Each structure stands twice: as C-alpha cells, then as structure tokens.
Amino acid sequence: MALDQAPPPLFRNGPTPLARLSFYVTLSLALFVLDLRFHALEGLRQALFHVADPIRQVAQTPVRMLRDGSEYFTALETLQSENAALRTARLETAAALARLPELAAENERLRQILKLRASEATSGQAARILYTARDPFSRRVYLDKGANDGLVAGQPVMDADGLIGQVTRIFPAAAEVTLITDKNLTLPVRSARTGLRSFVSGLGDGTVALRYVPANADIQPGDLLTTSGLDGVYPSGFPVARVQAVERGSGNAFAEIIARPVAAVENHSIVMVLEPLQLPPAPETAAPAPPKPRRLRGR
Amino acid sequence: MFATNQSPRILKPVKPWFIVATLILALLLNLLPLQQWLFMPDWVMLALAFWSVREWRHVGLGWAFALGLLMDVADASALGQHALAYVLLGYGASSLSRRLLWFSLSLQALHVLPLFLVATSIQAAIRMIAGDMFPGWGIFVTPFLVALLWPIVSFFLLIPQYQPEERDENRPI
Numbered sequence: 001m002a003l004d005q006a007p008p009p010l011f012r013n014g015p016t017p018l019a020r021l022s023f024y025v026t027l028s029l030a031l032f033v034l035d036l037r038f039h040a041l042e043g044l045r046q047a048l049f050h051v052a053d054p055i056r057q058v059a060q061t062p063v064r065m066l067r068d069g070s071e072y073f074t075a076l077e078t079l080q081s082e083n084a085a086l087r088t089a090r091l092e093t094a095a096a097l098a099r100l101p102e103l104a105a106e107n108e109r110l111r112q113i114l115k116l117r118a119s120e121a122t123s124g125q126a127a128r129i130l131y132t133a134r135d136p137f138s139r140r141v142y143l144d145k146g147a148n149d150g151l152v153a154g155q156p157v158m159d160a161d162g163l164i165g166q167v168t169r170i171f172p173a174a175a176e177v178t179l180i181t182d183k184n185l186t187l188p189v190r191s192a193r194t195g196l197r198s199f200v201s202g203l204g205d206g207t208v209a210l211r212y213v214p215a216n217a218d219i220q221p222g223d224l225l226t227t228s229g230l231d232g233v234y235p236s237g238f239p240v241a242r243v244q245a246v247e248r249g250s251g252n253a254f255a256e257i258i259a260r261p262v263a264a265v266e267n268h269s270i271v272m273v274l275e276p277l278q279l280p281p282a283p284e285t286a287a288p289a290p291p292k293p294r295r296l297r298g299r
Numbered sequence: 300m301f302a303t304n305q306s307p308r309i310l311k312p313v314k315p316w317f318i319v320a321t322l323i324l325a326l327l328l329n330l331l332p333l334q335q336w337l338f339m340p341d342w343v344m345l346a347l348a349f350w351s352v353r354e355w356r357h358v359g360l361g362w363a364f365a366l367g368l369l370m371d372v373a374d375a376s377a378l379g380q381h382a383l384a385y386v387l388l389g390y391g392a393s394s395l396s397r398r399l400l401w402f403s404l405s406l407q408a409l410h411v412l413p414l415f416l417v418a419t420s421i422q423a424a425i426r427m428i429a430g431d432m433f434p435g436w437g438i439f440v441t442p443f444l445v446a447l448l449w450p451i452v453s454f455f456l457l458i459p460q461y462q463p464e465e466r467d468e469n470r471p472i
Binding site for chain 1: 323326327328329330331332339359360361363364367368369371372373374375376377378379380382383386387390393394425426429431432434435437438
C-alpha cells in the first residue's frame with residue numbers, strides 16, 4: 001500500500017503568492033508594451049470601456065445634477081445681463097455676417113480666376129465635455145458623442161475662441177479628445193502677422209511651445225498663431241495660441257518660444273467638432289500613398 | 300477599541316458581497332468627474348489595500364489586476380499601468396497582513412504609506428520609460444492622502460463586522 005504524500009485539500013491553495021504575483025506582473029507588462037508600442041489592444045479597450053461605462057454613468061449623475069441644478073437657479077439678473085451682452089455681440093457681428101455670403105462667393109470667383117483650389121466649407125456638430133481624464137501624464141477630455149453620432153478619429157475640435165484639440169479615440173457613445181496642450185500632440189501653425197510657418201506642441205502644463213523657429217526669426221510676444229492647414233487635418237486660419245515669451249539663447253540655433261492657447265483649452269463645457277477635411281488626391285509622382293490623417297506620435 | 304490583534308474584540312466574518320460592494324464604490328468614487336480638484340485620493344488603491352490586509356483570502360491579485368485594467372481604461376492611461384501598480388500593492392499588502400494588524404491604526408497608516416508611494420512611483424516610472432514627461436511632484440500627494448484616510452476608512456469598513464449576532468439587553472456590546 002502506497003502512502004499518499006499529497007497534502008489534504010485543506011492546505012491546497014493553488015499557486016504560491018509569488019507565482020501569482022509574477023504571473024500578473026508579466027501580464028501587466030505585456031499589456032503595457034502591446035498597448036503603447038504596438039497599439040494592438042484597441043478591441044480590449046473598447047470592451048473594458050463598456051464595463052466601466054455604467055459605473056461612470058452612475059458616478060456622473062450626482063455631479064451633473066448639481067451642475068445643472070445650479071444653472072437652473074441662476075439669478076434672473078445674471079441671465080438678463082448675459083442676454084444683453086449676447087444681443088450686443090450679435091449686433092456687432094450681424095453686419096459682418098450679412099456680407100459673408102457675398103464675400104464667400106466673391107472669394108470663390110477670385111479663386112477660380114486664379115485657378116486655386118476651392119477652400120473647404122467647414123461644418124461640424126456641438127458636443128459636451130463629459131469629463132477630463134485623470135491621467136496626470138496627458139491632457140485629454142471625453143465628449144458625450146461618439147461613433148453613433150458619426151464622429152471619426154482625427155476630427156479637429158474647437159470652441160468659440162480657437163482650436164482645442166483633436167479626436168483621437170472613438171467609442172460608440174463617447175470620444176476621446178487630445179488637447180493641444182498634451183505633450184504628444186503637434187500641429188502646424190502660421191504666424192498671423194508674418195506668415196512664418198512652424199509647429200506647436202503641447203508642454204503638458206497648459207501652454208504650448210513653438211518649435212523649430214530660427215533664433216533670428218521675426219516673432220515677438222503677442223503674435224497670434226493660426227492653423228496653417230498644411231496637414232490636411234485642421235482647416236487653415238483657426239486661432240491656436242498667442243506667443244507669450246520668446247527666449248533667444250546664444251547657444252541655440254532655435255528660439256525657445258512659449259505660447260498660450262487662445263481657446264479655454266482646459267476649462268470649457270461645450271465644444272464644436274469639425275468635419276474632417278476632404279483632401280484633394282495627391283499627385284501620383286510625389287507621394288504614392290494617399291495622405292492619411294496625421295496620427296499622434298506615441299499613443 | 301478598534302479591532303486589532305491586540306484587542307480582545309472578535310469580529311464577525313465579513314460578507315463577500317460587502318467586499319465587492321465597497322470595491323465597486325471605490326471605483327465609483329474614482330470615476331467622479333472632479334478632476335479639477337488636483338489631489339483626489341485614489342479610493343481603489345485604499346479599498347484594495349484594506350481588503351488585501353484584512354481578507355487576503357477573498358481579495359487576491361486577480362481583483363487587483365481587474366480593477367487596475369478598469370482604471371486604465373477609465374483614465375485613458377496606458378493599459379497595464381494601474382494594473383501593475385495595484386497588483387504589486389495587493390501583494391505587498393497581503394504579505395504585510397500578519398504583521399500589520401498588531402499595530403494601532405495610525406501606525407498601520409505609517410506601514411501602508413510606503414506601499415502607496417511605491418504604487419504611485421511605479422506608475423510614474425513606467426510612463427517615463429515609455430517616453431512621457433514627469434508630471435510634477437504633485438502626484439506624490441495622493442499616496443499621503445490615501446495613508447491619512449486609512450484609519451477613517453478602516454473604521455467605516457469594519458462597522459458591519461462590529462454588529463452583534465443578536466441584540467441582548469444584558470450584554471454591553
């Protein structure tokens with residue numbers, strides 16, 4: 001008769017804690033590399049989003065009720081003064097707006113004479129910002145519209161004053177917007193005063209930096225930077241940022257230029273998601289591949 | 300007196316649904332859209348550490364991993380970032396559990412503070428390896444906040460286990 005050497009079931013606890021730890025750590029690191037390096041886990045992210053979404057809906061309800069409630073009880077006086085301000089603003093823009101169709105037609109005619117490509121009409125839809133992502137390493141917000149409303153990744157997002165970012169991820173009922181202050185977002189701009197073209201990229205602290213501008217370039221604090229429209233993602237001419245400080249070190253070939261976004265990038269509630277641009281077909285010889293919407297570097 | 304291993308008090312066994320409910324509540328608190336407040340404590344970290352210390356048979360590393368993945372998706376951070384931090388936190392907390400319960404609540408908070416600091420540093424380190432910038436020392440306020448909340452939350456999470464089995468007028472508790 002052989003003695004049974006196995007421990008009684010009371011003491012069988014599965015793998016040791018250390019084995020479990022190494023299993024889960026390996027799994028986490030694998031996920032991390034697959035997600036950041038190869039972007040291979042969008043499906044898993046979508047699935048997990050569906051799990052987290054009901055919890056988020058519940059979590060947002062009281063905060064939203066508080067916010068909407070306080071809006072509801074706004075004093076009459078505030079509303080009246082706001083109404084008066086809006087009327088004045090409308091009167092001020094009314095004259096310019098009335099001439100807009102005429103000017104647009106004239107512009108179109110002149111463009112035809114000059115054989116320039118017709119400039120795109122821009123339209124879009126308004127969306128509400130649901131919440132800001134908690135991740136301290138990035139600047140992202142979530143919108144309350146998603147694939148169900150026809151949004152696609154790559155669409156520019158702006159508010160009343162200027163550009164605030166780009167849609168980078170799409171969920172059925174939500175969309176992730178990377179703000180222009182995020183370190184991983186770079187967009188081509190042009191100085192409105194001199195026409196100097198360059199790039200801005202976020203610094204992660206609410207400001208952006210204007211890159212690759214020679215130290216002797218004509219740029220000074222107060223200059224407005226607008227989108228140049230060269231990337232085929234952002235329509236040209238939208239205000240992006242205003243130059244705040246210019247530092248010309250003798251050791252650097254490039255000037256260090258800090259600019260502050262003109263839009264209320266990090267505090268707003270309703271934004272406009274613009275339609276993606278329809279690019280003309282690329283010339284056959286220059287680029288064999290059709291121009292794709294520019295993707296973000298990194299994630 | 301608070302129920303540590305030194306007190307004569309005997310706790311009722313915990314109900315598994317209560318653990319699940321508190322973990323989901325912690326997730327809910329983390330998902331509150333209050334990010335304008337710079338220093339929101341990481342409630343999931345706190346609840347997870349608490350249950351890993353008290354009930355390491357119920358709340359294992361699988362829970363830590365799953366909650367971490369959910370936080371990753373909810374925060375729009377890299378997949379695996381919170382998961383890794385929470386798994387290491389859960390392991391550390393459960394291996395501390397036999398020692399920790401001999402101390403008073405404030406000393407317990409001092410013991411778990413390094414765990415929270417490590418969990419936060421790991422998230423920062425792994426993102427910096429991946430090429431992100433250091434987001435500033437502000438991120439290390441959260442672990443201290445969580446450690447400060449430890450005694451309070453410990454008290455509240457143990458309330459159901461304090462209730463007597465049946466009410467008895469002649470018995471003091």
